[in-house]
Amino acid sequence: MKRTAFIAIVGRPNVGKSTLLNAILGEKVAIVSKKPQTTRNRITGIHTVGEDQYVFLDTPGMHRPRTKLGNFMVNETGTTLGEADAAILVVEARESVGDIEAQMIEQLKAKGIPAILVINKIDAVSPANIARTIAAYAESYDFDAVVPAAAKNGKGVETVLAECERYLTESIWFFPDDIVTDQTERQLAAEIIREKLLRILEDEIPHGTAVTIEEFKEEKQMVRIRAEIFCERPSHKGIIIGKHGATLKQIGSYAREDMEKFFGVKVFLDLWVKVKENWRDSNFNLNDFGYRRED
Ligand SMILES: Nc1nc2c(ncn2[C@@H]2O[C@H](COP(=O)(O)OP(=O)(O)OP(=O)(O)O)[C@@H](O)[C@H]2O)c(=O)[nH]1
Ligand SMILES: [Mg+2]
Numbered sequence: 001m002k003r004t005a006f007i008a009i010v011g012r013p014n015v016g017k018s019t020l021l022n023a024i025l026g027e028k029v030a031i032v033s034k035k036p037q038t039t040r041n042r043i044t045g046i047h048t049v050g051e052d053q054y055v056f057l058d059t060p061g062m063h064r065p066r067t068k069l070g071n072f073m074v075n076e077t078g079t080t081l082g083e084a085d086a087a088i089l090v091v092e093a094r095e096s097v098g099d100i101e102a103q104m105i106e107q108l109k110a111k112g113i114p115a116i117l118v119i120n121k122i123d124a125v126s127p128a129n130i131a132r133t134i135a136a137y138a139e140s141y142d143f144d145a146v147v148p149a150a151a152k153n154g155k156g157v158e159t160v161l162a163e164c165e166r167y168l169t170e171s172i173w174f175f176p177d178d179i180v181t182d183q184t185e186r187q188l189a190a191e192i193i194r195e196k197l198l199r200i201l202e203d204e205i206p207h208g209t210a211v212t213i214e215e216f217k218e219e220k221q222m223v224r225i226r227a228e229i230f231c232e233r234p235s236h237k238g239i240i241i242g243k244h245g246a247t248l249k250q251i252g253s254y255a256r257e258d259m260e261k262f263f264g265v266k267v268f269l270d271l272w273v274k275v276k277e278n279w280r281d282s283n284f285n286l287n288d289f290g291y292r293r294e295d
Pocket of ligand 1: 011012013014015016017018019020031032033034035036037038039040059060061062120121122123124149150151152153
């Protein structure tokens, strides 16, 4: 008997949702960074064991949007919750329920979605702190389970998965059993480049960047990828390229390394930087960059 569950991973930005997804899958399908608002659209991660298929839906961190891109991100999270059988609410041990978390719990209640609470980054706090966080959340919602975890080190990840078993119901599978994500190779390549922009660039600059793949050509034992990085100002373009092209070269070499690992072939990566002012508030550009819902 085949079983399936669609489980949304939600929470405020930067709590470790994408890290948790990657840890569950044992493979990196979602980019991760120290900066908040890394994930911009829903990332599907598929974990199939025996007759059971778990479909995890990683979402953009819930925040108060200031741009149309922000609106899109927050909508992605809302839509995903609406389509899920259950949710994993990821929080940090802050000893009280934050305002964003309280809002998310209201959404869970309104939609009648059962949930597991994951208190992540326990490697960085004291046990007393964790205990007080658990107590605070226990009053806010009837969670099916509360799991302290350190997704970055894999701690608690097995328990999270085991607790998700309760959400499986008899159903056809929606994905083949040998895939871990439904993202295309182009999407994965663009995301890898965006991760490096977030890692290398300071302040607001990476948040104002988008990446498109103009060419993805498989040749004999290699892939040729031409990507365009869009930023919001000419001054940002200068910073991204760097002195004598040094910064762009660094971004390219980190990205190429990851792509070669993921695609398992040699990658020739050609990066171009372009300016598109205020693209984060342009419906036309957001569409162009793939920040739209097709279904
Ligand atoms: N100390 C510690 N850091 C962690 C842990 N899990 C994740 N992180 C770090 O937290 C930061 C954010 O991780 P992400 O997985 O990108 O967080 P996210 O919730 O997906 O963030 P958004 O996509 O912006 O909503 C990264 O620097 C991670 O390495 C953990 O268990 N312990
Ligand atoms: Mg994320």
